[in-house]
Amino acid sequence: MSQTGNSDQLASSQKLEHILRHAAQTFAEKGYEGASIRDISLSSGVSLSGLYYYVKSKQEILYLIQIHTFRTIVARLQDSLRGVRAPSERLRIFVRNHLEYFLQHPMEMKVLAHEDDALEGVYRKDVAEIKRKYYGIVVEIFEALRAERRGPALNPRIAVLSLFGMMNWIHTWHQPHRDPQAEELSNTMAEMFLHGVMSNRRPVSRQLRSGRGSVNVAARVAV
Amino acid sequence: MSQTGNSDQLASSQKLEHILRHAAQTFAEKGYEGASIRDISLSSGVSLSGLYYYVKSKQEILYLIQIHTFRTIVARLQDSLRGVRAPSERLRIFVRNHLEYFLQHPMEMKVLAHEDDALEGVYRKDVAEIKRKYYGIVVEIFEALRAERRGPALNPRIAVLSLFGMMNWIHTWHQPHRDPQAEELSNTMAEMFLHGVMSNRRPVSRQLRSGRGSVNVAARVAV
DNA sequence: TAGACTTTCGAACGAACGTTCGACCAAATC
DNA sequence: GATTTGGTCGAACGTTCGTTCGAAAGTCTA
DSSP states (O other): OOOOOGGGGGHHHHHHHHHHHHHHHHHHHOOOOTTTTTHHHHHTTOOOOTHHHSSSSSHHHHHHHHHHHHHHHHHHHHHHHTTOOOHHHHHHHHHHHHHHHHHHHHHHHHHHOOOOOOOOOHHHHHHHHHHHHHHHHHHHHHHHHHHTOOOOOOOOHHHHHHHHHHHHHHGGTOTTTTTHHHHHHHHHHHHHEEEEESSSSOSOOOOOOSSSSOOOOOOOOOO | OTTTTTTHHHHHHHHHHHHHHHHHHHHHOTTTTTTHHHHHHHHHHTTTHHHHHHOOOOOHHHHHHHHHHHHHHHHHHHHHTTTTOHHHHHHHHHHHHHHHHHHHHHHHHHHHHHHHHOOHHHHHHHHHHHHHHHHHHHHHHHHHHHHTOOOOOOHHHHHHHHHHHHHHGGGGTOOOOSSSSSSHHHHHHHHHHHHHHSOOOOOSSSSOOOOSSOOOOOOOOOO
């Protein structure tokens, strides 16, 4: 499989994007360490040494993919959030935004989720910063949600990171032809999270673990 | 792995375990592709070529770590589940079992979560089989839960994989000195899931994005 | 003590790695 | 027509990779 056909005539910055697209796919398939520059050369149709005209190192390729993806997601989120006040709706928009991008750019998102700590030095700091910002937006939404609904004092860190877990784990199982698309998936996960986090914290039923054989009666609670 | 256990093989198999422990740590730190056999040699104290007396290849090291970890988790789960009938309690036990092992063996679990598709051929099939079994147990629990409580027709695959996502994502953020331990963590996540999945599926509140054509009326629901 | 079996490891293999270098070429500028 | 500029690439660099091999050391029985 050579190039997509028109890479001869691409402007310089477009060619860089072309390279990054194929690099993301290669990283997603083989992992950052498992993928070689030669693999990227092959899949993008640019010669091995030719890549180094556009890029300083393998690390920089990964950096460019990650930083571009995060910036796009955050920008879109802030845009979609503008003018929406209701915390639960803001949370739904966040989930929708995340999963929409996720399923539209599965390769990039897999690289984001999977190559978390492959970067070093300045690259790493840079990506960590925007990731922190993204995380901060969601924590704010959650705190507003809790304040409004007087929900239980659930650790926001745990709650938000659990939500990220639900969403980011998708790359390990989602099959486009089998599983729901972004809209249904985000509805499901958002409602799951909202109900899970906002109901009163009484256990659905309770049993203490004692020894092995102890059987206890489950208290039935309507939820 | 014969259990007949004469003392020579015992010492030998202990050394294999020693190697696998250090290998898991190395894989967790650098990833499967990023870690070299020389790294494992260095961290385990066994010479480079000496490793090949205990193990056939780098792939086999990864395989042995994964298969052993999965087998242990499944065995423990089946043991803990024995005699417990109530679906919600069974789900709580599953979450607890998973997270307890997770936080007690973070390196192995990180390797499980992270090096999902690094194996090939027979190794891969073997691990996929027990993973499928583990997944199946949880789906059964979920179906029982839904049958009992007449919960909403939530896609079991999505629900269960979301729960796995919550739990397995932990390896990216959990700091032992900062975050809750297994008990509190599993309580939180189990209740979150149970409430999230078992409440009636009406949205907490509803608003459609203004951009597109069709607009739904928001129904406000107290939770 | 001799011989057989298990365990260990230094040294080396060929292959693959990320990166560099200088030659090349087409198009634009002088 | 000569020179510069932006882009491209084959060939090679030094290093590291997974794996092998034969020798040696340790342990056990006879």
